[in-house]
Structures are given as structure tokens and as C-alpha cells.
Amino acid sequence: MESMDLAASFCFFGGIQSMKNWVLLRKGGNFTELGKRFGIRPRTAALIRNRDIIGEEAFDRYLNGTIADLYDGMLMKDMDKAVDLLKEKIVEKQSIRIIGDYDIDGVNATYILLEGLKGLGAEVDYDIPDRVRDGYGLNIDLIDRALDDNIDTIVTCDNGIAAREEIAYGKSMGMAVVVTDHHEVPYEEYEDGTRGYLIPPADAVVDIKREDCLYPFKGLCGAAVAYKLVEALYNAMGRDPEDVDYLMENVAIATVGDVMDLTDENRIFVKQGLEMLKRTKNPGLAALMECTGVHTDRLSAYHIGFVIGPCINAGGRLDTARRALELLCAKTKKEADLLAGDLKALNDSRKNLTEEAVKEAVVQVETTGLKEDKVLVVYLPKCHESIAGIVAGRLRERYYKPVFVLTKAEEGAKGSGRSIETYHMYDELSRCKDLLTRFGGHRLAAGLSLPEEKILSLRKKLNENTTMTEEDLTEKVVIDMQLPLCEITEDFVQELSLLEPFGKGNTKPVFARRKLLFRRGRVIGKHQNVLKLEVEDADHTTMDAIFFGDLETFFSCLSQKYGPDAKDHLLYGRGNPILMDVTYYPGINDYMGRRTLQITILDYR
Known part of the structure; x- marks a missing residue:
């Protein structure tokens, strides 16, 4: 990668100067030949x-991967043990309990x-820990509840790798x-x-992050690992694994919602x-999309990440994750509509709580010595602990630093962290484990608890x-x-859709144009918060921009560069020409049957 020029991009955010480096990717290849081979433009290649x-x-x-290209789940360490044990328990009609997580x-x-x-x-049922009462993952109370119910076998999902003592207790019973x-496997670091690595003493531990697991892709979410187990079980018991293909829509929701990289297998999932979700037979998911106004013909990863996903998460944040699971299990439209409405209402409430907490956090950072820290640790004792991770994410976006947001818990403090690419959050917490009661997570996100x-x-x-x-602390705009x-x-623009689904690890392409002339503009939208522009580049091509x-x-940036009247000049199309470098994404504006090309401006300088 190389910089577009020597100057960094400076803008001002609420009085804070923010510096970003604009970096242009330079990766070689015979794009003409690749374009011919796959029937695409060299630019797309x-x-x-x-x-x-x-x-x-x-x-x-990348372009044509299908279900047939997914890897064999039996390649995962201990998958054979898990399949053999569960096959035996199913045949013997022993009681099995799934213990999941609330996200x-x-x-x-x-x-x-x-x-x-x-x-x-x-013979199977489930238990999901309560975020406030139980905390994350397997604990002694959950095992005792299972013992009281005469459960023979526990299967964890999206948790368990850090529960050594709890699993040892269950085994002893x-x-x-x-x-x-x-999740990352806990470890002890020696002087050399x-x-x-501290593998829990379970009968089988299927975790792609195990150092001794040779599975070729380490980026799966917990739901994908669970899917691989189900698929392997169907094979082992002489059933057609295609019978559970429909569960891929749940893998897709979890993969996007848990912010996994959309590469390799995840891209296929x-x-x-998404294609399955467009014609889903799950009443709960259909009701949730209808309730939130998601049109299935335009469904994308964006809708999972920012519309559907937050509603599913809202149950575990403000009420109980059982409500979200009940939605997935709903059998009638009436039941599904009721549960979907409840989850949407909870998510609306969550949004309000989040805005209040973010404002309080920003005041704390701006008015104390926290602002000088490279790693932000923000304590919001009155903040609902379920939104700590969301608040941390918003602060990370604002300050481009790793952020931990802690709240007051029944015992001590607990919270969540969100990181930047250059900071491995789990490893850094591991170096502070003498201060912590409990912690776990990944490079970019973690949960923790500790004495206040x-x-x-x-x-x-x-x-x-x-x-x-x-x-490391300077945000890069990669072009x-x-x-x-x-x-x-x-x-x-249509060909760019071949690169979808977009998300972490497979972001929308970013294009740049120097010295774009802003000819005129107007503020639009219900809340007057969108700027519609007419722009022209050096080749005298004009286009709409938004x-x-x-x-x-x-x-404010405009006034600093072009004077206090620059805003009026832009909005009324008169005065000095306004030139800016911009990054953008091209699209088509389809308004009342009229299709016009336009660009969405992402960043400017």
C-alpha cells in the first residue's frame, strides 16, 4: 500500500482534530487475463x-463458491469424539441439554x-444464561440446574472453552x-x-482456535461450528446432511451479527x-423482517448487521435471550408476530439507552485525563451492562483507540471491550489477568469482570x-x-454486486477522485441530515452525489478552507469554486422509476 500523497487528511469532529491517512492499495496481477477468464472487467478483477x-x-x-466448497467438519479436532458420544446418547435416549449464550x-x-x-x-432441551444473573458462559448454577433436571449430557455452543473448573465439576458429578x-483458548505464558494452552476436561472440545486443530479455516462463528457438528452427526447416523441446509440462514445471521470476517467459508455461508433467508420458511425470521420493514428482494448483509441482528440481540440485552430463541422456534404467524414486535420494541429502548450512555462516556473522556490514554478504560456505573459493548464500539469509532467500557455489577464491575486492528484485546487482557475475575474473547472484542x-x-x-x-492509532482510509x-x-455498478456480501474482511470497494468540484448542494431528508450535491471532476463529467x-x-471544514460564506455559496450555487478530494462508492438512484448514477461520498479532505 502507498499514500496518495504526503499529506494526511485532517478534519474536525466536535472540536477534536482527527487525522486519517489515505492509503492507496497497489496489488499486482494480470487483471486483463483474469477479466477474460471470469467474464469481468479488469477493474473488477x-x-x-x-x-x-x-x-x-x-x-x-470467491466468485462462484457454493455449499459443495465447504470444508468437512470432521477435520476439526475432537469432532469424531463429539459425534461418537452424541450418536450414542441419541440412540440410548439419554437427556441432552444445550447451553448457549445470550448474543x-x-x-x-x-x-x-x-x-x-x-x-x-x-431427547434435548436448552438453557441460556441470563446476562445479569448468570454472566457469560457455563457456570456452576447452570450445571446444578441440569443436575436437578436429571440431564445426562451438556453440549455448549459459543462458550465453554474457558470453563475448566465448571466442566471439571460437571464431570465429577x-x-x-x-x-x-x-473463542480463544485460555493459556499460561511461561518465562521463555x-x-x-488450558483445554477444559470435557469429553470432546471442538474449537477451531485450538492450536492442535488442523481445520483449514479459523474464522468461523460459534453457530458455524454448531452447524458443522450437526452436519457430521447426520452423516454418522445415515441421514442426508442436506436435510439441515436450511440452517445455513442462521449461520449467516450469526456470522454477520458476530462480526466475523466475510472470507473463505464465511463468504459462502x-x-x-442470504438467498435462503429471502425465501425463509421460519415464521419468526419472516415476522422479524416484516416488522422491521426489511424487503426480502433487497436483503443484504447490511440488514442483518443493522436491522435484524440488533433486534435478536436486544432480547439478551434488556430482557432474556430466550425470547429471541422462542422467535426462531415459533410455529405460527400469530406467535411470531407477537415476539417480533416485542424484540423490535426492546431494540428501540436499547437505542435510547445507548445514546444516553455514549454522551456520558464522551463527557468523561473529554473532561478527564482519559483523553491522553492510548487504551481507554471508561467506568459508567449506571450504564446497563448489556450495552457496554455497543458503547465501547461507538467510542472506538470516535477516538480510534481500543476501548473498555465497565459498569457496576452485582459483584464488582463488568464490561466489554472493542478494539482496533493493531491491538489484540484478548492477549492484552491475558497480561492483566491477575487483576481480573474473569475474561474472554478475541483480538477485536472481549468481555471481562473485576473488583471495582x-x-x-x-x-x-x-x-x-x-x-x-x-x-497504530492513526486511522487509515484504504482506497x-x-x-x-x-x-x-x-x-x-451492477458488476460490483459480484463482490457481495460486503462486511468485515470483505468491505465495499472504496474509490477516490482528486479535486472534485462541488457545484451546488442542498440539505434533504426527514431530519435535514443528508447533503445532496452536484459534482464535477477534472474531465468535466458531472454527477449527483450524496x-x-x-x-x-x-x-465547519468548508468554512475553515473557503471562508464563513462557503456554506451559503454551496447551497445557493454561487461564489468561489469548492474543490475537495473525496472517497466514494458508486450506485444507482432509483426514484419514481427514474434511474440515475450517483456516488455516495464516504470521506473528504
Whole structure:
């Protein structure tokens, strides 16, 4: 990658100067030949190469991958043990309990195991921990509840890898335990820098993050691991695995909702799952899409991430995750409509709570010494603990730093963290585990609990330990290519859809154009928060543009560069020409049957 020029991009956000580096990708390849081979434009081939897709075989899988290209779940470490044990328990009609998690991944993983095992005739039920009362993952109370109900076997999903003591307790009481998870394996770090991984003493531990697991793709969510187990069980019991293909829609929802990279297998799961979701036979999912105004013909990963997913998560945040699972299990439209409405209402309430908490957090950062820290540790004792992760994510976006948001819990403090690419959150928490009661997670997200009096010590230690540089803390705007407006055609925009689904690990392409002339503009939208523009580039191609960003900040930047009357000049189409470098994504505006090309401006300088 190389910078577009030596200057970084400076903008102002609420009085804070924010610096971003604009970086242009330069990845080589014979794009003309690749274009001919796959029937696409050389530009589109270059965009695919920018996503680290190398060689014809990888290009073919990226563009044309299907269910047949998914890997065999039996390649996972201990999958054979899990299948043998569960097959035996199903045949013997022993009672099996699935213990999931309260987030979108855990709920869908629980549903997948429940549906799959019921389809094989298993005696199976489920339990999901309460976020406030039980906390994350397997605990002694959950095992005791299972013992009281005469449960023979526990199967975890989206949790369990860190529950060594709890699983040892269950085993000591005569239970069989199968762990399915995708989180990092806890470890001890020795003086020589090596690690000793702490695998729980279950009968089978199926976790792709195990160092001794040779599965070729390590990026699956918990629901995908659960799906692989169900698929393997169907094979082992002489049933057609295609009978459970429909559960791929749940894998897709969990993959996007848990913010997994949309690469390799995940790309196939989400691509196939979205197509299934468009014609879903699940009354609950159909009701939720209807309730939230999602049109199935235009369904995309965006709708899962920002419309459907938050509603599923809302149950576990403000009420109980059982409500979301009941929605997935609903058999009638009446029941599904009622549950979908409840979840939407909960999510609306969650949004209000989040806005209040974010405002409080920003005030705390701006008015204290926190602002100087490289790693933000924000304590909001009155914040509902279920939204700590969302607040942390919003602060990470604002300050481009790793953020931990902690709230007051029944015992001590607990919370969530959201990270940036250059900071491995789980590893850094591991270096502070002497201060923590419990923790777990990934590179980019983590959960933790600790005594309230140790919060300041955690903040100090995290910041003392970090080796992040100023460059690490400077947000990069990664640009795929510079593209003149005259190159944007309806056919090219349609071809870009071949790169979908977009999301983490497979982001929408970002295009750039220098010295774009802003000829005139107007503020539109119900809340007057969208800027519609007419722009012209150096080749004298004109096009409509739209900007959904912070208009107050945009007009402030305009005034600093072009004077206090710049806003009026733009809105009334008069005065000095306004030139800006922009990054954008091209699209088609279909309004009342009239289709016109337009660009969506993503960033500017």
C-alpha cells in the first residue's frame, strides 16, 4: 500500500482534530487475463485481488463458491469424539441439554443444535444464561440446574472453552460434556515466552482456535461450528446432511451479527444463507423482517448487521435471550408476530439507552485525563451492562483507540471491550489477568469482570503494557483505486454486486477522485441530515452525489478552507469554486422509476 500523497487528511469532529491517512492499495496481477477468464472487467478483477484473492482457483471460489466448497467438519479436532458420544446418547435416549449464550451467535448456535438434534430424535432441551444473573458462559448454577433436571449430557455452543473448573465439576458429578466454541483458548505464558494452552476436561472440545486443530479455516462463528457438528452427526447416523441446509440462514445471521470476517467459508455461508433467508420458511425470521420493514428482494448483509441482528440481540440485552430463541422456534404467524414486535420494541429502548450512555462516556473522556490514554478504560456505573459493548464500539469509532467500557455489577464491575486492528484485546487482557475475575474473547472484542477497586490499576497496566505507536492509532482510509466519474456506468455498478456480501474482511470497494468540484448542494431528508450535491471532476463529467455524514463537521471544514460564506455559496450555487478530494462508492438512484448514477461520498479532505 502507498499514500496518495504526503499529506494526511485532517478534519474536525466536535472540536477534536482527527487525522486519517489515505492509503492507496497497489496489488499486482494480470487483471486483463483474469477479466477474460471470469467474464469481468479488469477493474473488477483488480478489486478482487485487493481482497487478497490470489490465483485463478481462489478467484473462482470467491466468485462462484457454493455449499459443495465447504470444508468437512470432521477435520476439526475432537469432532469424531463429539459425534461418537452424541450418536450414542441419541440412540440410548439419554437427556441432552444445550447451553448457549445470550448474543446473536449464541442464540443461533443454540437453535441450530436444537433443530439438528431434534431432527435425529434426541431427547434435548436448552438453557441460556441470563446476562445479569448468570454472566457469560457455563457456570456452576447452570450445571446444578441440569443436575436437578436429571440431564445426562451438556453440549455448549459459543462458550465453554474457558470453563475448566465448571466442566471439571460437571464431570465429577457424572455428566458427559461436549464443548463447541470458537473463542480463544485460555493459556499460561511461561518465562521463555512459550504458552501452555488450558483445554477444559470435557469429553470432546471442538474449537477451531485450538492450536492442535488442523481445520483449514479459523474464522468461523460459534453457530458455524454448531452447524458443522450437526452436519457430521447426520452423516454418522445415515441421514442426508442436506436435510439441515436450511440452517445455513442462521449461520449467516450469526456470522454477520458476530462480526466475523466475510472470507473463505464465511463468504459462502453468508452468500448462501442470504438467498435462503429471502425465501425463509421460519415464521419468526419472516415476522422479524416484516416488522422491521426489511424487503426480502433487497436483503443484504447490511440488514442483518443493522436491522435484524440488533433486534435478536436486544432480547439478551434488556430482557432474556430466550425470547429471541422462542422467535426462531415459533410455529405460527400469530406467535411470531407477537415476539417480533416485542424484540423490535426492546431494540428501540436499547437505542435510547445507548445514546444516553455514549454522551456520558464522551463527557468523561473529554473532561478527564482519559483523553491522553492510548487504551481507554471508561467506568459508567449506571450504564446497563448489556450495552457496554455497543458503547465501547461507538467510542472506538470516535477516538480510534481500543476501548473498555465497565459498569457496576452485582459483584464488582463488568464490561466489554472493542478494539482496533493493531491491538489484540484478548492477549492484552491475558497480561492483566491477575487483576481480573474473569475474561474472554478475541483480538477485536472481549468481555471481562473485576473488583471495582481494581479498575484504575487495570487502566494503568493496560496503558503501561501497550506498545502501540502513533501510527497504530492513526486511522487509515484504504482506497482500492482512483476512478474518474466517466468510468462509472450502470453495468459497472451492477458488476460490483459480484463482490457481495460486503462486511468485515470483505468491505465495499472504496474509490477516490482528486479535486472534485462541488457545484451546488442542498440539505434533504426527514431530519435535514443528508447533503445532496452536484459534482464535477477534472474531465468535466458531472454527477449527483450524496453524503450521509456529520453535516455540522462538513460545513465547519468548508468554512475553515473557503471562508464563513462557503456554506451559503454551496447551497445557493454561487461564489468561489469548492474543490475537495473525496472517497466514494458508486450506485444507482432509483426514484419514481427514474434511474440515475450517483456516488455516495464516504470521506473528504
